[in-house]
Amino acid sequence: MTERIGLIGYGAIGEEIAAALDRLGERDKLVATLVRPRRAAPNAVHDAAALIAARPDVVIECAGHQAVRDYVPDLLAAGIDCILSSVGVLADAAMAARLDQAERAGGGRLLLPAGAIAGLDGLVAAALAGIDTVTYTSYKPPHAWAGTPAEQSIDLDSPIAEQVFFEGSAREAAAAYPKNANVSVAIGLAGIGIDRTRVRLVSSRKVDDPLGVIEAAGAFGRFRFDILALASPANPKTSALTGYSLLQCARLGGAWPIAKLAR
Numbered sequence: 001m002t003e004r005i006g007l008i009g010y011g012a013i014g015e016e017i018a019a020a021l022d023r024l025g026e027r028d029k030l031v032a033t034l035v036r037p038r039r040a041a042p043n044a045v046h047d048a049a050a051l052i053a054a055r056p057d058v059v060i061e062c063a064g065h066q067a068v069r070d071y072v073p074d075l076l077a078a079g080i081d082c083i084l085s086s087v088g089v090l091a092d093a094a095m096a097a098r099l100d101q102a103e104r105a106g107g108g109r110l111l112l113p114a115g116a117i118a119g120l121d122g123l124v125a126a127a128l129a130g131i132d133t134v135t136y137t138s139y140k141p142p143h144a145w146a147g148t149p150a151e152q153s154i155d156l157d158s159p160i161a162e163q164v165f166f167e168g169s170a171r172e173a174a175a176a177y178p179k180n181a182n183v184s185v186a187i188g189l190a191g192i193g194i195d196r197t198r199v200r201l202v203s204s205r206k207v208d209d210p211l212g213v214i215e216a217a218g219a220f221g222r223f224r225f226d227i228l229a230l231a232s233p234a235n236p237k238t239s240a241l242t243g244y245s246l247l248q249c250a251r252l253g254g255a256w257p258i259a260k261l262a263r
C-alpha cells in the first residue's frame, strides 16, 4: 500500500481526497499539497521542487491541464508515479510525447484512472476481442457548462429540455472542454483510440448531476454503462466519484483500472 501521497491542486477534488483520507484514518499519508501562493492546504508547497523534496511515492494531479504541463514531466523524470485527473491533456500529441519521454527517462509511471466513469475494464478487454464503435455521451445540467465554449453554441438559459452542443472525437472534446471531457480520453485510450471514439456533450434539464453514458459494440458483443454520479458539492462540472477513483488508484499502488493498459 502506498504510504506517501502528494497532491497537485486543492479544489473540489483535492479537498474530497483529503477528507476521504481523514475518514480512513490515513491523513498522515498526505505529505505535500502543491497549491498556489496563499492557498491554505495540508502540508502546502508551492513548486515542483518542494513537492519532490517531500518524497511522495505517488502524486495525484487534480488541478487542470496547465498544472499537468507545468509539473508532471519533472515529477515523472524524478521517478515519482503520477495519477492524472486531467487525462484530457493527452489529446495534445506533443504533450503526450513529452510525458512518455519523462516516464522513460525517470521511471515514474503515468497512471490514468477511470475518474468520473466506470467500465474501463470492459473496454480494455473488448479492445482485444474487437470493438467497432465507442460513443460517450455526457449529460450535465446547464450551469455545469457555464464558462465553456458551449455558451457560444447554445443559450444555456433556454428552457429546451436537452441541447446537444458538441459532437466529435474524444480528442476534439478534451481539447475544447478541458474541465468537462477528460474521461473522453480515458475511454478512448482504453478502447479504440481517442480519434475513433465519438463524444456527444449535452446540456440537459433532465439531470441535476453528471450522467455519463458509454456505449460500445463490436466482435465482443455490446455494452452500455450509465453512470449517474452526483456532482461534487464544490464544483458542478465535476462528479464526486472522481476523487475516490484517484485516491484508490494511489492507495492500491496503481493497481486499478487504468486507461493506459491498453495503449
Ligand SMILES: NC(=O)C1=CN([C@@H]2O[C@H](COP(=O)(O)OP(=O)(O)OC[C@H]3O[C@@H](n4cnc5c(N)ncnc54)[C@H](O)[C@@H]3O)[C@@H](O)[C@H]2O)C=CC1
Pocket (backbone or CB within 6 Å): 008, 009, 010, 011, 012, 013, 014, 034, 035, 036, 062, 063, 064, 065, 066, 067, 070, 084, 085, 086, 087, 114, 115, 116, 117, 178, 179, 180, 182, 183, 232, 234, 235, 237, 238, 239, 242
Ligand atoms: N478524469 C475525470 O473524471 C475528471 C477530471 N477532472 C479534472 O480535474 C481538474 C480539477 O477539478 P476540480 O477539483 O473539480 O476543480 P477546481 O476548480 O475545484 O479545483 C482546481 C484547483 O486547482 C488549483 N490549481 C489550478 N492550477 C494550479 C497550479 N498550477 N498549481 C496549483 N494549483 C492549481 C486551482 O486554484 C483550484 O483550487 C479539472 O480541471 C479537470 O481537469 C475533473 C472532473 C472529472
Ligand SMILES: O=C([O-])CC(=O)C(=O)O
Pocket (backbone or CB within 6 Å): 116, 178, 179, 180, 181, 182, 183, 184, 210, 212, 237, 238, 239, 240, 242
Ligand atoms: O466529472 C465528470 O462528470 C467528467 C468530467 O468533468 C471530465 O471528464 O472532465
